[in-house]
Amino acid sequence: MAAESPLRGLSDFLRNTAALRALPVLRGLAHAALDTVFPPACLNCRESTGASGSLCAACWAQVRFIERPFCDRLGTPFAMDLGNDGLLSPEAVADPPVYARARAVAHFEDGPVRRLVHRLKYSDRMELAKPLGAWMARAGTEILAEAEVLVPVPLHRRRLAVRRFNQAHALAQAISDRCGVPADPFILARVKPTPSQVGLSRSQRALNLQGAFRVNDGKAGQIEGRAVVLVDDVMTSGATANAASRALLRSGAKHVDVLVFARAI
Numbered sequence: 658m659a660a661e662s663p664l665r666g667l668s669d670f671l672r673n674t675a676a677l678r679a680l681p682v683l684r685g686l687a688h689a690a691l692d693t694v695f696p697p698a699c700l701n702c703r704e705s706t707g708a709s710g711s712l713c714a715a716c717w718a719q720v721r722f723i724e725r726p727f728c729d730r731l732g733t734p735f736a737m738d739l740g741n742d743g744l745l746s747p748e749a750v751a752d753p754p755v756y757a758r759a760r761a762v763a764h765f766e767d768g769p770v771r772r773l774v775h776r777l778k779y780s781d782r783m784e785l786a787k788p789l790g791a792w793m794a795r796a797g798t799e800i801l802a803e804a805e806v807l808v809p810v811p812l813h814r815r816r817l818a819v820r821r822f823n824q825a826h827a828l829a830q831a832i833s834d835r836c837g838v839p840a841d842p843f844i845l846a847r848v849k850p851t852p853s854q855v856g857l858s859r860s861q862r863a864l865n866l867q868g869a870f871r872v873n874d875g876k877a878g879q880i881e882g883r884a885v886v887l888v889d890d891v892m893t894s895g896a897t898a899n900a901a902s903r904a905l906l907r908s909g910a911k912h913v914d915v916l917v918f919a920r921a922i
Contacts (some may be wrong), residue, residue, distance in 0.1 A: 670850020700788060701769040710788035712769060721764040724794070725847035725919060731757040731895075733922055754895055756887065756902040757912045762789075762796045765891050765919035774890050774919055778824045786824070789890075789918050797832070797886070800914040805883040807833055807840040810901055811870070813847040828918065829888040838886070844876045845901060870901045872908040881909035886916050893921040 681690040697706045699713035706713050710719070727734045728746035730753065735746070763770045773789060776782040794801065809825035817823060829840040838849055872880065885905050890914065902913040 661845055679758075681784075696781035700785060701772055711789070716769045719768045720770055721766065723761050723763055723922075730754065730758060732761055732920065755899040755901075755906065755913070756915045758800055758921070759892065759895070759898065759915040759917070760797045761892065761917045761920035762792045763919050765893070765921040770919050773841070777827070778890060781821070783822065783827060786827035786831045787834075790828045791835055793828060793916055793918055794832045796914040797914075800886055800916060801832070801836045802836060803873075803884050804838045804845070804914070805889055806880060807838050807886050808844050808880070808901075808905065809840065809842050810887060810889040810897060811842065811845050811847045813850045815850055825889045828890060832888060832916070840888070841876075841879065843873060844874050844879060845904065846871055851878040859894045859896070862894045866896050866900040870904040872904055877908040880905055880913050885910045885913045887913055889915070889917045891919045891921065892917045 683738065697709040697711070699706050699716055700710065701706070701712055701716040704713045704715070723732065723734055726738045726744070728749050729743045730745050730749040733746055733748070735744070765771060765774070773785055777785040777789065793921070797849065807829045809823060809829040811817075811825070812820065812823045823842065826842040832838070833840040847869055848871050849866075851865050851869050887898060887901055887905070890899065898915045900916075902915070905913050
């Protein structure tokens, strides 16, 4: 008689109820062993921390998190608490965006936030997507509760060939893993190879992105009548979010909210 396959024995072991109950303990021991070999370090400065995927106290203190009170539409913070949620800023009233609501974790400025974004975007630090996505999932709790699909802002194929990955897709997948809303990187395409937005005025950015996005053939049915959350790493003028949201709405999305890690304010 042939010897029993080791894989068969492992399968039987995992089916055992006692073994299944032990799995969380084994996972905990595995994490403890990893922390012993590779002690948790700050995502920004690599100083020792109490938990992996976090910032040390010094770096945490440098981050300006965006919390209420803020404009319900743009997600930009108010200078003072006006005592009422759901208020709109003068900017949102005078020049309303294409998207319904925007939410962000923190101000995009020099310091840990800018360094984390640049390391993910330009230095292939893919491991940063998970903790940054976790913060985004918390900041976007309100809009994610209504979301039916996450759509990362796409890169043009030429830029994707150079970068090798899309940081917005990595963040969208990390958010999806936290909240359970599916992420689809193939719904939206960037069909116009726009030059860099750095140094352009608000109106120039908007003009630069006209016609830059479209919904891929055969994908309109996946957003028609559905609540979409557009995901990106940074929002500056909002031109990219507006252009991408416009393409999604033209293809039948019920409404489009935007979730980013950092917001230039």
